[in-house]
Amino acid sequence: MPGSGHGYLCPMPDCNTIRCMTTTFPPAPVLAIDAGQSGIRSQIDSGEVRSFAAIRTDLPLAPQLASVVEQSLRGSGLTGVTVSGGVSGVTHAQTVADELALLVEPFGVARVFVAHDSISAFLGALGSELGAVVAAGTGVVTLAVGEERLAQVDGWGYLVGDAGSGYWIGRAALDAVMRAFDGRGPETALTEVVLAHHPDLPSMYVSLQTNEGKVRHIASFARSVGDLAETDAVAAGILASAGFQLAASVAAGLARVGLPGGRSEVQVRAIGNVFSSPHVAAAFRSSLLERVPEARVAVGESHPLDGAAMLPHLEKDHALIASIGFVTL
Amino acid sequence: MPGSGHGYLCPMPDCNTIRCMTTTFPPAPVLAIDAGQSGIRSQIDSGEVRSFAAIRTDLPLAPQLASVVEQSLRGSGLTGVTVSGGVSGVTHAQTVADELALLVEPFGVARVFVAHDSISAFLGALGSELGAVVAAGTGVVTLAVGEERLAQVDGWGYLVGDAGSGYWIGRAALDAVMRAFDGRGPETALTEVVLAHHPDLPSMYVSLQTNEGKVRHIASFARSVGDLAETDAVAAGILASAGFQLAASVAAGLARVGLPGGRSEVQVRAIGNVFSSPHVAAAFRSSLLERVPEARVAVGESHPLDGAAMLPHLEKDHALIASIGFVTL
Structure with a gap:
């Protein structure tokens, strides 16, 4: 896994926490996404919240999310962005993260985190x-x-x-x-x-x-x-x-x-x-x-947007880690 | 009502039972129909039982029943037939009886009785x-x-x-x-x-x-x-x-x-x-x-076919009478 740019959080055998990643990647803006069945919202760091139509769980998820990423980042001039989404209808988070990463590479995205929206809801309510x-x-x-x-x-x-x-x-x-x-x-x-x-x-x-x-x-x-x-x-x-x-x-x-x-x-x-x-x-x-x-x-x-933004910041031994899809670009 | 040929059982004020009708009408063959949502069966008197496709309660009932009547009587040479049907999906028995009577007049039918199939099921299980x-x-x-x-x-x-x-x-x-x-x-x-x-x-x-x-x-x-x-x-x-x-x-x-x-x-x-x-x-x-x-x-x-065949034979003060549609031709 090391070197491939794909994998779960911090696959390096000698790294004990997620914090090592901030030494590999410069501090980066986070685009948080809460993709639910009554609407999608996105937020860059603690900025303005943007709203989009609901996620269709009966259609492929990654293209719908990529469209939200593109519209959210368009004209921002940001690079090295971390996309972090809690998404309804996700059954295999790593698969969705892989697919999404391929689609959003042109928009200045450096890392992609995807989890089921029950996880971002949990984090938004109870934190870690x-x-x-x-x-x-x-x-x-x-x-x-x-x-x-x-x-x-x-x-x-x-x-x-x-x-x-x-x-x-x-x-x-x-x-x-x-x-x-x-x-x-x-x-x-x-x-x-x-x-x-x-x-x-x-x-x-x-x-x-x-x-x-x-x-x-x-x-x-x-x-x-x-x-x-x-x-x-x-x-x-x-x-x-x-x-x-x-x-x-x-x-x-x-x-x-x-x-x-x-x-x-x-x-x-x-x-x-x-x-x-x-x-x-x-x-x-x-x-x-x-x-x-x-x-x-x-x-x-x-506060599921806050919960989504937390996905990159969980300790690597947190019980939720195995349920989060992660890709570096 | 008297004279119109339409109405509930024996509308004559001085008639106390259904039996008076057998003095008005000669003893007649009965075509019993049990029209349910898993199939329709018909039987003339105690003869052979014939089977047809299920009744579609989301479509007009009378034409479907008329087709069963036509096929059941075709080539029988019978006249003066009493059609007596227990039918799924009936909300207004008299309306269905009226519509059915118009459609089956050419087939040798003299009287039409229609009731919800819960009534023929009741009669087929408990009689009167x-x-x-x-x-x-x-x-x-x-x-x-x-x-x-x-x-x-x-x-x-x-x-x-x-x-x-x-x-x-x-x-x-x-x-x-x-x-x-x-x-x-x-x-x-x-x-x-x-x-x-x-x-x-x-x-x-x-x-x-x-x-x-x-x-x-x-x-x-x-x-x-x-x-x-x-x-x-x-x-x-x-x-x-x-x-x-x-x-x-x-x-x-x-x-x-x-x-x-x-x-x-x-x-x-x-x-x-x-x-x-x-x-x-x-x-x-x-x-x-x-x-x-x-x-x-x-x-x-x-025995819902037996129950259907009983519809013409209930006492006129039976509690079920008001739920039975009846037409004479």
Whole structure:
């Protein structure tokens, strides 16, 4: 690997940290990219944030990223740039990094780092600390990072996974409404909300099944569940169950990476719209503390652009290193 | 209505039963039709059963039924025929009967009866008795018929309904496999079964979501859940839950139609592939008897062609009458 210009971070056998690389490469501008399915953003060092259309995970990723790199660097006059991207849909980070490097060489790029966006989300929420980040929007994915291992939990989509996500909450709400309609379940104020969108409940399932945006549409009812949770027992029950599911995912992830081990505390960050419901947040916190008393739970934001910019700066023995694709040009 | 030739059964104010119609019309051959989404069958009186392609519920129903009538009667030389069909996808039975009557008049048809196939399934399982029929295959629907009312319970599709169906069981199995994979749930022998179809579990959800036959594919795992239930606690738990869900649907349906009322017993028939699992059948029976001790539960078959042939023979005050479309020519 040495000399080829390709490889994971610092492949030199006598180099113990990533810092050796700054002796090989002069300090360089970093173009951070957060490529998600609702939009792509880029930022050079701490400058202005630029926005682009969402990444299409059903199309080759590298050409889409190369276009963002070209537009971001055009006219900047920068050379020796480090491109560092957290990208949705990445299954083999090194392959995407290799492909991207070939495409962006003409634009003044010296190094390319690529990782799945769950990694940049983790870094943007917890930095280089060990622990777990659970990101719950329409879907949900949990990433736990220990001393030597990382573990993804759930993120298995609306049909067989995403327990506790916005979709999961919205689907449970519609199910509860049909149960009340049938007499299989208790009456709920959710019925009125759903009737405003589906005035004929018996035909709702037909329009759901034929709706190409059904996942987003169903997830949109999660907000109403949150709005009604103070006064409606069915809504409150759904949110408590969601918090329980999310806590189970975090506890499983921590266990798989050997945390808390002997530590007196372990960091957990809960990010995404689902946690804006105090009912979900409270149920998540109490359920997790029952399983992992050492958890230090904070509900907060992720800064995935900052997380992407951190990819070149991780210690070489960090558990995330093996998941980052890296190319020098 | 009298004189127009259109209307529900026996609209004459001084006629108390359907039998009066046999004094108006000579005894006539009956062409029974069972038009389902996996195939259409027809039968003249108790003669040979003929098969046709499935009904397309996304296309107009009457022309498809007229074609079956034409092919079934062609060369028979019969006149004064009563066409009596249980048809999937019917929302307004009278409209379909009206449209069908116009199309089949040239083929020797004297009367047309049309009902939703859940009604012919009910009649084919319980005859003209009161009670409930729950039909559980890939989907599930329950129909309860009381003295004066009928009630459909569930049948709301794979996204927000069909609790206890083959799809519901198969989806729960795949969910359990991913939970075991993540460490969120117990190990299960279901994993080996699923791996045979999806060797890379983390990418299973992608292939499921893009599979146009996903509902049938997911439901196909229900059989394996049944096969493993003797030795695998996760599989057994899924089937027990399915039985509980199906019992809840029947109990809700009976309550809505006022059964058992003062009766010492009420008939319940459980039909469809899902009940071929003894675990589902046992859980269903015990869970239902806890809720409705008067239930006389039998697992058995429906004979929807026989049920369709019964449509012209119901007493005029039967609770199903209002759901049957009827036209005389």
